Amino acid sequence: MKLATLKDGSLDGRLVLVSRDLKRAVAVPQIAPDLLDALQRWDAVCGRLASTAAALDAGRAEGAFAFDPHACAAPLPRSPQWLDGSAFLNHGRLMEKAFNAPPIPDFDTVPVMYQGASDDYLGPHDDVPMPSETDGIDFEGEFGVICGPVPMGVSPDAALNLVRLVVQINDWSLRALGPHEMKTGFGFLQAKPSTAFAPVAITPDELGEGWRDGRVQMRLHLQWNGQRFGEPHGGEMNFHFGQLIAHAARTRRLTAGTIVGSGTVSNVERSAGSACVAERRVIEKIDLGEIRTGFMRFGDRVRMQAKFADGRDGPFGVIDQQVVAAAGGEA
Amino acid sequence: MKLATLKDGSLDGRLVLVSRDLKRAVAVPQIAPDLLDALQRWDAVCGRLASTAAALDAGRAEGAFAFDPHACAAPLPRSPQWLDGSAFLNHGRLMEKAFNAPPIPDFDTVPVMYQGASDDYLGPHDDVPMPSETDGIDFEGEFGVICGPVPMGVSPDAALNLVRLVVQINDWSLRALGPHEMKTGFGFLQAKPSTAFAPVAITPDELGEGWRDGRVQMRLHLQWNGQRFGEPHGGEMNFHFGQLIAHAARTRRLTAGTIVGSGTVSNVERSAGSACVAERRVIEKIDLGEIRTGFMRFGDRVRMQAKFADGRDGPFGVIDQQVVAAAGGEA
Numbered sequence: 283m284k285l286a287t288l289k290d291g292s293l294d295g296r297l298v299l300v301s302r303d304l305k306r307a308v309a310v311p312q313i314a315p316d317l318l319d320a321l322q323r324w325d326a327v328c329g330r331l332a333s334t335a336a337a338l339d340a341g342r343a344e345g346a347f348a349f350d351p352h353a354c355a356a357p358l359p360r361s362p363q364w365l366d367g368s369a370f371l372n373h374g375r376l377m378e379k380a381f382n383a384p385p386i387p388d389f390d391t392v393p394v395m396y397q398g399a400s401d402d403y404l405g406p407h408d409d410v411p412m413p414s415e416t417d418g419i420d421f422e423g424e425f426g427v428i429c430g431p432v433p434m435g436v437s438p439d440a441a442l443n444l445v446r447l448v449v450q451i452n453d454w455s456l457r458a459l460g461p462h463e464m465k466t467g468f469g470f471l472q473a474k475p476s477t478a479f480a481p482v483a484i485t486p487d488e489l490g491e492g493w494r495d496g497r498v499q500m501r502l503h504l505q506w507n508g509q510r511f512g513e514p515h516g517g518e519m520n521f522h523f524g525q526l527i528a529h530a531a532r533t534r535r536l537t538a539g540t541i542v543g544s545g546t547v548s549n550v551e552r553s554a555g556s557a558c559v560a561e562r563r564v565i566e567k568i569d570l571g572e573i574r575t576g577f578m579r580f581g582d583r584v585r586m587q588a589k590f591a592d593g594r595d596g597p598f599g600v601i602d603q604q605v606v607a608a609a610g611g612e613a
Numbered sequence: 614m615k616l617a618t619l620k621d622g623s624l625d626g627r628l629v630l631v632s633r634d635l636k637r638a639v640a641v642p643q644i645a646p647d648l649l650d651a652l653q654r655w656d657a658v659c660g661r662l663a664s665t666a667a668a669l670d671a672g673r674a675e676g677a678f679a680f681d682p683h684a685c686a687a688p689l690p691r692s693p694q695w696l697d698g699s700a701f702l703n704h705g706r707l708m709e710k711a712f713n714a715p716p717i718p719d720f721d722t723v724p725v726m727y728q729g730a731s732d733d734y735l736g737p738h739d740d741v742p743m744p745s746e747t748d749g750i751d752f753e754g755e756f757g758v759i760c761g762p763v764p765m766g767v768s769p770d771a772a773l774n775l776v777r778l779v780v781q782i783n784d785w786s787l788r789a790l791g792p793h794e795m796k797t798g799f800g801f802l803q804a805k806p807s808t809a810f811a812p813v814a815i816t817p818d819e820l821g822e823g824w825r826d827g828r829v830q831m832r833l834h835l836q837w838n839g840q841r842f843g844e845p846h847g848g849e850m851n852f853h854f855g856q857l858i859a860h861a862a863r864t865r866r867l868t869a870g871t872i873v874g875s876g877t878v879s880n881v882e883r884s885a886g887s888a889c890v891a892e893r894r895v896i897e898k899i900d901l902g903e904i905r906t907g908f909m910r911f912g913d914r915v916r917m918q919a920k921f922a923d924g925r926d927g928p929f930g931v932i933d934q935q936v937v938a939a940a941g942g943e944a
Contacts, residue, residue, distance in 0.1 A: 293653075322624075360868075362691065362732030368799070386797045396799040397728045401693030401868045413766055413864055435744055435941045456864055466717045468699070468727040469800015475864045533744055533787055533806045537691075537732045610766045 283335045283485045284597060285447065287317055287355045289405065294318050295355045299335045299343075300482055304599060307349035308338050317358055317483070321539045324430055324446060351599050356403035357449060357483035358428065358539055364400035364477060365536075366424070366453060366543035367393050367526045369519040373548030373561060380564035381461045393521050393529040396469045398453075400541065404478035406601045410454060411608035412475065412580070418457030419578040419605055421506075423557030423586045425498040425516050426451045426543040427523045428483060432536035441531065442496050442524030448489065450480035450502070450588055450598035451543055457560050457577060480586070480598035488597050492590055496522025500596055502547050504557055505585040506578075511562070512555020513589070514547045557586075580607045614666045614816045615928060616778065618648055618686045620736065625649050626686045630666045630674075631813055635930060638680035639669050648689055648814070652870040655761055655777060682930050687734035688780060688814035689759065689870055695731035695808060696867075697755070697784060697874035698724050698857045700850040704879030704892060711895035712792045724852050724860040727800045729784075731872065735809035737932045741785060742939035743806065743911070749788030750909040750936055752837075754888030754917045756829040756847050757782045757874040758854045759814060763867035772862065773827045773855030779820065781811035781833070781919055781929035782874055788891050788908060811917070811929035819928050823921055827853025831927055833878050835888055836916040837909075842893070843886020844920070845878045888917075911938045 286307065287295035294316035298307040313330045314320035320327050337343040368374050374389055386394055404410060412419050428447040436444070459473040486493040492500045498516035505511055521529075526542050547557045552569070556562045563573045578584070583604045588596030617638065618626035625647035629638040644661045645651035651658050668674040699705050705720055717725055735741060743750050759778040767775070790804040817824040823831045829847035836842055852860075857873050878888045883900070887893045894904045909915070914935045919927030 360693065363730055365802070383798060387793060389797075392793075394797045394799045395802050397730065397802060399694055399728065399865055400731075401871070402866060411765065417864070434742065434939050459864070462718060462723075463800075464798030466720075466725045467714060467795030467798065467800065468725045469794075469798065471696070471726050471728060471861065472863045472865075530802065532803045533748070533790070534730055534803075535733060540732070608765050 283332055284488060285317055285357060285483050286349070286481050287357050287359060288353050289355045293360055295359045299331060299338055300349050301338050304482065305349055306338060306346045308334065308343040308346040310334055318361070318539050321428065321430065321446060324538070351481040352407045354481040355405040356479035357447070357481070358541065359403055361400045361539045361541050362537040363540040364398040365395050365530045365540065366398055366545060367395045367521065368545035369393060369521045369526060370545055370548040371520045372518065372550045373546045376548070376561050376564045379568070380560050381464065383461065383464055390520060393526050395526065395529060398470070398474050398477060402476050404476050404603070406479065406481045406599060408478065408603060409606045410478070410603050411606055413608045415579055417459055420455045420457050420559045421578070421584040422453040422455055422546040423502045423504050424451040424453050424543050424546060425449070426541050429527060429536055429538070429540045429542065431538045432527055432531045432540065434531055434533065434535045436528050436531050438522070438524040438528040441527035442522065444527065445486060445523060447483040448486055448493065448498060449483045449541070450586065450601065452478040452584065452586055452601045452603065453543060454478065455558070478601055478603055480601045482597060482599045484597045496524045498588070500588045500590060502557055503587050503589055504555070507583055510555070512557055514549040514554040514557050516544065516547050518549050519544055578605050580605055614663055615813050615819060616648055616688060617680070617812050617814070618688050618690060619684050620686045624691055626690045630662060630669055631680050632669050635813065636680055637669055637677045639665065639674040639677040641665055649692070649870050652759065652761065652777060655869070682812040683738045685812040686736040687810035688812070689872065690734055692731045692870045692872050693868040694871040695729040696726050696861045696871065697729055697876060698726045698852065699876035700724060700852045700857060701876055701879040702851045703849070703881045704877045707879070707892050707895050710899070711891050712795065714792065714795055721851060724857055726857065726860060729801070729805050729808060733807050735807050735934070737810065737812045737930060739809065739934060740937045741809070741934050742937055744939045746910055748790055751786045751788050751890045752909070752915040753784040753786055753877040754833045754835050755782040755784050755874050755877060756780070757872050760858060760867055760869070760871045760873065762869045763858055763862045763871065765862055765864065765866045767859050767862045769853070769855040769859040772858035773853065775858065776817060776854060778814040779817055779824065779829060780814045780872065781917065781932065783809040783915065783917055783932045783934065784874060785809065786889070809932055809934060811932045813928060813930045815928045827855045829919070831919045831921060833888055834918050834920055835886070838914055841886070843888055845880040845885040845888050847875065847878050849880050850875055909936050911936055
């Protein structure tokens, strides 16, 4: 099942089901007005959503219309929590070097995770307002999951069964602000502006072999201003999503609709490229002896799209965003 | 104006206005069903809420009933963001010693702040489920503000004018988990379970001289299992709430209903006592050479109540909570 949210001026937007080929959509107000509501009543609505999705794919859904990703908000325009892990060890180790930070203790055995703002996500084609080009503007390509209600103390295996939907994420970052916030020990805040999402959230079954071992087994293809930037593979996560969810729920319950992220997709194999600028920069420093790539400028665009192993486009649709100067901001 | 939220099984609860003496309440569904909705439409509803509050105080509000703090959720049972500062330098400096952590860079000139879970707050008399007594269970007495919509890049002075309501907070903490999470640089996550709130949120004018220089000029009286624990004064904040809000909004906007906390209230003057156990423990270590106080146990209670300079009870009501073993938890 594929779901998306059309902007309608409300905080939660308008839920639509999307056809398998991402060409048609249908609103389902008689089942659930928005995705957050559907997630809060998932067991009661899931069957009816699936029936309507099947009708849509069969060309039999009444009121279906052309699906326009540019009209989409994030699948959840706001969510109860946004908890972003850093589950790709290769990324973490490179970022320690990039930030000149001490090694994260137990990084390979205990997940690390920060809590980000979850009240104001960006849609897949929304402009990205940033206050200053001097902040080290960066994208971060990630995968993530949207959970049902998670009890405190859940096991990793049980947590994996609470994954309702899979999403594709651009976790915008300001690299000039990150090191100071890490040194305070209080974690990222100013370094993490609003996070963006690809238009379509999917049930794991939509991925087929692309969802295995609690990981998204797909490459995330990134372009910066139309130039290839990388296509790292999501299967290299050191922890699966069930482990990340269980980590988050160790001392709290997570209410339905909580989003848990993988952290920047990153592979040891250098030829895969990178899913963020900071990682490319530190690789340049290590491999070439100097940093050659600057961070993003106002007007720059980034494009992200997951693809299946056989090269077919993934089911999440495309993130394609432009960085712009925030009102009152400065270059 | 005093506002509270009665539990009614919904996520946002039922908004009531509370009389000046905290004895009577009246629901206002014809104005706003819940406090989050009121905050999102504040300019449109504020006048009518004030009129009804005046009628309630005059004994003329139709449908008024006895106010029962035990029936209350947090004033906002969920909010868009929960951003907790650490604005009392004395607390921060003591906690560095308690955690044996390096000094926080620029701690006296740049606010520090973590983002906490905001989807599942506790009410003033709710039990506090914790997974284990070995986690270092601790309370933290704080003040906080609830904001209207805050634009990105707001100035501290302009931010202060966006304070809609003032609240009293118990920011539950697990001290055995904090140092590791600080060392990762990603900040507190497992170390911060659900946060609790006193029943009544108030407009700043309700405080009179108790709201000055963007700070709550009141003592927060704390008792642990019925024993006096401290009554530190809220005026010793190194940053005022406008500065904290502006810090949070440097690279993001904050949607209406965002809550910003002061961090643990703490005074240099030792006779004021403390607002958390960890602080008392490190003071014992410094002043007496050894830690004499353990953290909280299942069954323990903590009580917090702000008081005016003349000893009158503050307008927030009382937080009085008991720690209990979470389902599946262990002592």
